[in-house]
Amino acid sequence: MNRIDDLALLVGRLLMAALLLPSGLRKATNLGGTAQYFAGLGLPAPDLMAIAAASVEVGLPILLVLGVVPRLTAFLTGGFVLLTGLIAHRFWDVADPAAVVGQQIHFLKNIAIVGGTMFYFV
Template structure:
């Protein structure tokens, strides 16, 4: 006999849960927004790396990904369009993990380790984004609550 799996609605009503959720959103969102700003600070170098990795339209890719990181990070931090922000970040982080941090194809051990670190960073960021996407349609404490859902 298979046990029935049920889910409970998200409840952020335990002591300090709302504040901790806000702190987690601020840390996660602000970090991603800062990473996006870095895309604009050295577009030429990042575009060169994107070209080296075989990305089409490397300069546009750097600018577009920087914009996605800034807007997505701010969306998570503030609770503005959280479903769009979390979904966009999850897709971007998964795609960039595979396309930009292909450690399995690198021969140099030090470079392989750097790429693996970038790959894993993107994976855990995608995991956090997916978790936030799962709760994106619910009311977030201390959020501006601007969104589609």
């Protein structure tokens, strides 16, 4: 690879981490609130899920930035973000039209992130 490709990959990884890491830190510093949110979504073992989500959302961005096991990191990040979109941003289940738009935006954002991880994967 040449320098511009390396720089573009680094910037892309930094931007992806800039989205995921703050979310993970918010979850990690408010595990109780995160668990309540997960319980409201009907997830099993919301306390454990909150810990897992916070760990993943803090750990994967760090691996992305460092470029550690890039293909595996890209695959895991894409899978996690896709799963998150399908679980937490189910706009098709929302009754309030205004809330539908917000959840749809979040869902499509997640799909775009998955696309970015696919580029990093290859």
